[in-house]
Amino acid sequence: MKFKNTLVGLSLAAMSMLAFAQAPIVIKFSHVVAADTPKGKASVFFATRAAELTKGKVKVDVYANSALYKDKEEMEALQLGAVQMLAPSLAKFGPLGVKEFEAFDLPYIMDDYNDLHKVTQGALGASILKKLEPKGIVGLAFWDNGFKSFSAKFPIKSPADMKGKKFRIQSSKVLEEQMRSLGALPQVMAFSEVYQALDTGVVDGTENPHSNMFTQKMHEVQTHMTLTEHGYLGYAVIVNKKFWDGLPADVRGQLEQAMKDSTAFANKIAKEDNDNALEGIKKSGKTKIYTPTKEEKLAFKKAMVPMHKKMESRIGAELIQSIYKETGFDANKL
Ligand code: LMR
Numbered sequence: 001m002k003f004k005n006t007l008v009g010l011s012l013a014a015m016s017m018l019a020f021a022q023a024p025i026v027i028k029f030s031h032v033v034a035a036d037t038p039k040g041k042a043s044v045f046f047a048t049r050a051a052e053l054t055k056g057k058v059k060v061d062v063y064a065n066s067a068l069y070k071d072k073e074e075m076e077a078l079q080l081g082a083v084q085m086l087a088p089s090l091a092k093f094g095p096l097g098v099k100e101f102e103a104f105d106l107p108y109i110m111d112d113y114n115d116l117h118k119v120t121q122g123a124l125g126a127s128i129l130k131k132l133e134p135k136g137i138v139g140l141a142f143w144d145n146g147f148k149s150f151s152a153k154f155p156i157k158s159p160a161d162m163k164g165k166k167f168r169i170q171s172s173k174v175l176e177e178q179m180r181s182l183g184a185l186p187q188v189m190a191f192s193e194v195y196q197a198l199d200t201g202v203v204d205g206t207e208n209p210h211s212n213m214f215t216q217k218m219h220e221v222q223t224h225m226t227l228t229e230h231g232y233l234g235y236a237v238i239v240n241k242k243f244w245d246g247l248p249a250d251v252r253g254q255l256e257q258a259m260k261d262s263t264a265f266a267n268k269i270a271k272e273d274n275d276n277a278l279e280g281i282k283k284s285g286k287t288k289i290y291t292p293t294k295e296e297k298l299a300f301k302k303a304m305v306p307m308h309k310k311m312e313s314r315i316g317a318e319l320i321q322s323i324y325k326e327t328g329f330d331a332n333k334l
Pocket of ligand 1: 033
C-alpha cells in the first residue's frame with residue numbers, strides 16, 4: 001500500500017513537473033486605449049505572432065482600455081515587473097526621467113508620417129530607445145498613431161479662441177508649454193478620465209489623434225474640432241529589462257521577429273485608422289470639423305514654434321537639432 005502511494009505520489013510529481021515545463025511564458029501587455037485603435041490592433045497582432053513564432057512557448061495577454069492600469073500606474077507596474085510589456089505614448093516618458101522622448105511633442109516638428117519615420121525608424125530613434133535601459137526598461141520599437149487635432153465645446157480658429165480655456169494634456173512638460181504658448185490652461189489627466197472630464201466640463205477641450213477621439217467617443221461630448229495637425233502622438237513599445245534579459249535566447253529572438261512584424265503592421269494601419277476615425281466623427285454629426293486656412297495654420301505655428309527654443313534645456317539642443325536635420329524643419333522659416 002505504502003509502495004503504491006509512493007508510486008502515485010511520484011507520478012503526480014512527474015506530471016506536474018511536465019506541466020510546469022510546458023507552461024507558457026506569460027507576457028502581460030497593458031495599454032490604455034480601445035482595442036479598435038492602431039495600438040490596440042497591433043498589440044493583438046503581436047500576441048498572435050508571438051504564439052506562432054514561439055510555437056506556443058509564449059502567451060501574450062493583452063489588457064486594453066486601462067483595464068489593468070492607468071497611465072502613471074502602468075509605468076510603475078512595468079518597473080516592478082507586475083506587467084512585462086507596455087506601449088505608452090511618447091509624451092509619458094518624462095516623469096520617468098527620460099526627457100528625450102518629449103522631443104516628439106514639440107509642435108510642428110514633423111509634418112507627416114514620412115518625417116516621423118526618418119526619426120523613429122532610423123539610428124536617431126534607436127539611440128532614444130537606448131536611453132531607457134538605465135531605468136530597467138528595454139525599448140523594442142516605435143509604433144505609429146497619428147497627428148493631433150484640437151477639440152472643444154466652442155469653435156477654434158485661432159490661438160485667441162483658446163485663451164484662458166482648460167485643455168487636457170498628457171503628462172508632458174512640452175505639452176504644458178505648448179498650451180501656455182497658446183494662452184490656454186493645461187490640465188494633466190489620465191487618458192481614462194478624459195471623456196468624463198470633457199462631458200462634465202472639468203476641462204473645456206483636448207487634443208488627440210482622431211482614432212483616440214473617435215474610439216473613446218470624445219466627439220460625442222465636444223461640439224467642435226479643428227484639424228490643426230499641430231503635433232504627433234505615437235508610442236514606444238517597452239519591456240521590463242530583467243524579464244527580457246532572462247528569456248531563453250531563441251525565444252527572445254522569436255519575439256524580436258514578432259515585434260518587427262507587429263511594427264510593420266502598426267505603421268501600415270495607423271494612417272488609415274485615423275482617416276477612418278475622422279470619417280466616423282464627420283458622419284456622427286455631433287462635432288463640427290473645421291479645416292483651418294493656410295493663414296490660420298500659420299498663426300498657430302507662429303504662436304507655438306518659439307517654444308522649441310525654450311525646451312532645449314529640458315530635451316537637449318543637440319537632439320532637437322538632429323531631428324530638424326532629419327526632417328528638414330527650420331524654426332526660422334515657417
Ligand atoms: C493620451 O493619453 O491621450 C494618449 O497617450 C493615449 C494613448 O495611449 O494613445
